[in-house]
Amino acid sequence: MPEADIGLIGLAVMGQNLVLNINDHGFVAAVFNRTTSKVDEFMSGRAKGTNIIGTNSLEKMVGKLKKPRRVMMMVKAGSVVDSFIDMLVPLLDRGDIIIDGGNSLYTDTNRRTRALAEQGILYIGTGISGGEEGARKGPSIMPGGNPDAWPHVKELFQSIAARVDNVPCCDWVGEEGAGHFVKMVHNGIEYGDMQLICEAYDFMRRGLGLDEEKMQSVFGQWNKGVLDSYLIEISSNILGFKDEDGTPLTEKILDTAGQKGTGKWTGINALDLGIPLTLIGEAVFARCLSAMKEERLQAASVLEGPTVNFNGDVNEFIHYLRDALYASKIISYAQGYMLMHEAAKQYGWNLNSGSIALMWRGGCIIRSAFLDNIKQAFDKNSELTNLLLDDFFRNAINEVQAGWRKVVTKAIELGVPTPCFSAALAYYDGYRSARLPANLLQAQRDYFGAHTYERLDKPRGEFFHTDWIGSGGKVSSTTYNV
Numbered sequence: 001m002p003e004a005d006i007g008l009i010g011l012a013v014m015g016q017n018l019v020l021n022i023n024d025h026g027f028v029a030a031v032f033n034r035t036t037s038k039v040d041e042f043m044s045g046r047a048k049g050t051n052i053i054g055t056n057s058l059e060k061m062v063g064k065l066k067k068p069r070r071v072m073m074m075v076k077a078g079s080v081v082d083s084f085i086d087m088l089v090p091l092l093d094r095g096d097i098i099i100d101g102g103n104s105l106y107t108d109t110n111r112r113t114r115a116l117a118e119q120g121i122l123y124i125g126t127g128i129s130g131g132e133e134g135a136r137k138g139p140s141i142m143p144g145g146n147p148d149a150w151p152h153v154k155e156l157f158q159s160i161a162a163r164v165d166n167v168p169c170c171d172w173v174g175e176e177g178a179g180h181f182v183k184m185v186h187n188g189i190e191y192g193d194m195q196l197i198c199e200a201y202d203f204m205r206r207g208l209g210l211d212e213e214k215m216q217s218v219f220g221q222w223n224k225g226v227l228d229s230y231l232i233e234i235s236s237n238i239l240g241f242k243d244e245d246g247t248p249l250t251e252k253i254l255d256t257a258g259q260k261g262t263g264k265w266t267g268i269n270a271l272d273l274g275i276p277l278t279l280i281g282e283a284v285f286a287r288c289l290s291a292m293k294e295e296r297l298q299a300a301s302v303l304e305g306p307t308v309n310f311n312g313d314v315n316e317f318i319h320y321l322r323d324a325l326y327a328s329k330i331i332s333y334a335q336g337y338m339l340m341h342e343a344a345k346q347y348g349w350n351l352n353s354g355s356i357a358l359m360w361r362g363g364c365i366i367r368s369a370f371l372d373n374i375k376q377a378f379d380k381n382s383e384l385t386n387l388l389l390d391d392f393f394r395n396a397i398n399e400v401q402a403g404w405r406k407v408v409t410k411a412i413e414l415g416v417p418t419p420c421f422s423a424a425l426a427y428y429d430g431y432r433s434a435r436l437p438a439n440l441l442q443a444q445r446d447y448f449g450a451h452t453y454e455r456l457d458k459p460r461g462e463f464f465h466t467d468w469i470g471s472g473g474k475v476s477s478t479t480y481n482v
Contacts (some may be wrong), residue, residue, distance in 0.1 A: 004030035004053055004064040006156060009084060011038045014128070015074035016046060016048065017135035018101070018160070023050045025159045030055055030064040062091040067150055068122075070188075072099040077108075085112065094120030097149045100168075101128050103262055106177030106184060110347075113145045113176045123356035124150035128181020129364035130162065138162035140364035141170035142186070142356075144179025162363025169362045174349035181269075181343055182356055185336045188210075188266030188280040190365050191259075192332040192420060195283035197235050199418045200325050203407065207416045208314050212248040216240040218318055226326055226396075229368030235244065257287040266339070273342045278427045279332045281418040285306040323403030328424035330397060333374060334387040335427070341385060354378035388431065 008019045011033040022029045030053040033039050043054035055061040062069060069092055070385055073084050081100055090099060098121060100109065109125030116123040123145045130139035141161045143150065150172045161170035173179040204210040204218065212292060219236035223229070243249040262282045270277030289296075309318075344351040357374040377390035387393045408425050412416040430436060442453040443466075452463040 003066070004028045005066060005070070006030075007061045007065050007069070007396070008074060009033070009044050009058075009061075009071065010074035012074065014101075014135045016042060016126070017132055018072075018074060018139075020046065020050070021136055021160045022156070023047075023052050024157075025124060025198070027119055027156055027159070028053065030061045032056070032058055032061040050171050058087055062088070067093070067096070069093070069096040070099065070153060070156075071097070072101050074101050077102045077104040081108070081112075085116070089116070089119060089121060092121055095122065097122045097124065097152055099124040099126060099143075099149075099153065100180075101126050103183065103187070104126070104180050105265060106181040108402070109145065109177035109180045109450040117146055122146040122152075124149050124153065124179040127156075127186065129171075129183065129186055129191050129360075129366075133364060134162065134363045134365075136138070138363050139167070140186075140359050140367070142173050142182045142359055142361065143170070143274060143402050144173040145176060145251075147172065147175060162367075164358070164362040167358060169359045169364070171352070171355050171359060172343070173356070173359075174351050176347070178344075178347075178349045178351060181349075182340060182351070184262050184265050184269070185340055186360060186364060186366060187262035188277070188283075188339075189332055189336045191263035191266070191283040191287075192280045192336075193229070193267045193329065193421045195286050196279075196325055196328050196332070196424075198286075199229055199421055200321050201235070201239075203321055203411060203416055203418065204318070206308060207310055207411065207414045208317060209310065212239045212250060222322055222325075225322075226370065227322065227368075229331070229370065230365060231368075254293070255290055256293050257290045259284070259287050261286075266336075269343070270335075270339050270420075273339065273346060275335070275339045275342050276427060276430075277333055277335045277339055278423040279328065279420050282423040282473070286419050306413060308414050308416070310410075310414065312410075320403035320406045323400035324421050327397055327400045327404040327428075328421050329370065330387065330393050331421075331424035331427055332368075334393070337387060338385070339372075352378075352382075353384070354382070388428070401428075402430065 005027040006022065008015060009032050013033060019029045019031055023057045026049050031039060031042065032055050036056045039056060043096045053064055055064065062071065071088060073081060075081060075084060081104060085098060095265040098116065104125055113123045113125065124143050125145050127142035128135065128139050134140070138161055141157050143153065143157060155172050161168045163169065173182050201215060204215050216236050216239040219232055219239065222255065223232045223236060239248065239250060241249045243252055248459045264279065267277060267281045267284050272420045340351055343349065354375045359377065361371045373392050373444065374387065377387060377392060378384055384390060388397065404425060408418060408422050411421070444463055445451040446453050449469045450465055454460060455464060
């Protein structure tokens with residue numbers, strides 16, 4: 001007799017915590033893992049005494065499911081997902097549902113949604129954020145795919161998701177790969193937030209000469225204001241953590257950062273869609289540079305920079321640093337939302353920007369009070385093209401940009417790298433410029449490649465070519481945009 005509400009494949013950290021969360025909310029889950037010994041370990045350990053059903057084959061797991069059958073995969077993105085889909089399809093009937101809860105590339109989700117729809121299987125690609133703790137206590141869930149599947153998973157998903165003001169941090173995102181695209185952008189913003197916090201830490205440590213205790217206090221104070229967020233909170237906690245010998249653990253951690261690819265995907269897709277995602281791009285490159293540890297050690301021994309000698313008011317610059325972090329965070333989200341807005345246009349997705357902000361308010365890694373302001377901005381204008389054009393964010397930038405500029409300038413003087421603070425400021429100054437030097441760039445392109453240009457005194461869409469050297473003739477190259 002079928003008795004399980006959902007099947008879950010993959011009992012790594014996220015899978016285990018998610019299925020325990022599902023159990024806590026009154027749903028029955030059947031579980032399977034390719035290495036079946038993990039099922040036995042889980043059932044005799046963390047799942048002991050629960051209503052979770054352990055199985056040692058996909059056939060047995062599927063046989064436990066109520067119809068329409070719902071099977072969720074918490075496995076590594078890529079070919080592993082396709083392999084499990086191939087094994088599941090023969091076991092399922094038309095109208096059954098497969099859910100991918102991993103960090104799959106959205107184009108793969110597009111492909112899988114279409115292919116499975118042809119076989120009568122409903123497919124959901126859902127982004128899940130919150131890490132180990134979020135999965136256990138309530139993550140942010142971003143489902144997209146075949147909209148016919150949503151009514152069959154809505155109650156379960158919204159029950160296990162985080163809640164803020166009694167609103168679940170989960171709603172339908174859009175068709176095909178929309179859910180995984182939004183999760184990808186979430187992770188890109190996460191890269192940016194983390195790098196910005198690290199730049200603030202580095203400025204305080206190298207530039208202002210603060211120790212971990214003082215920096216912990218600063219982050220703790222920041223977490224009580226407009227920067228209130230999960231990442232600021234844990235940064236304060238991390239700086240206060242002592243190693244076994246009583247010294248700060250952070251000073252003993254190797255300064256090479258890892259990454260799993262979602263930040264890189266965000267940057268690649270921004271380039272594909274023509275969106276200037278400069279801050280997140282710099283955050284990805286900062287991790288790449290950090291990984292070049294041996295080369296950096298060699299370079300540090302031979303390359304000169306300015307002598308770090310801060311002689312200003314430390315407390316004043318801590319305030320400026322808070323302003324720089326806040327302003328840059330606004331830019332990061334503005335760029336991320338620009339990317340989602342363009343993707344929605346390109347792919348025909350009906351993304352609800354305000355609803356996405358609500359989904360990110362709790363459970364996920366980038367959760368912060370700041371997201372309420374984003375929700376309000378899109379409530380006022382659902383067609384808002386850039387957060388910087390909203391009154392709240394425009395005024396916020398105006399109030400803090402003087403300090404932001406002081407921090408970037410002082411960092412350059414001291415030789416402390418701030419790639420994301422600097423990129424954010426350069427983007428802001430570029431975005432607010434009525435005229436940029438691209439007129440010269442277009443002239444250069446026309447000079448060496450006859451790529452043509454438009455004129456200020458002529459209608460848009462009318463292109464011109466000049467014979468700059470007197471012997472190039474009147475033939476021009478094809479005009480195109482990438």
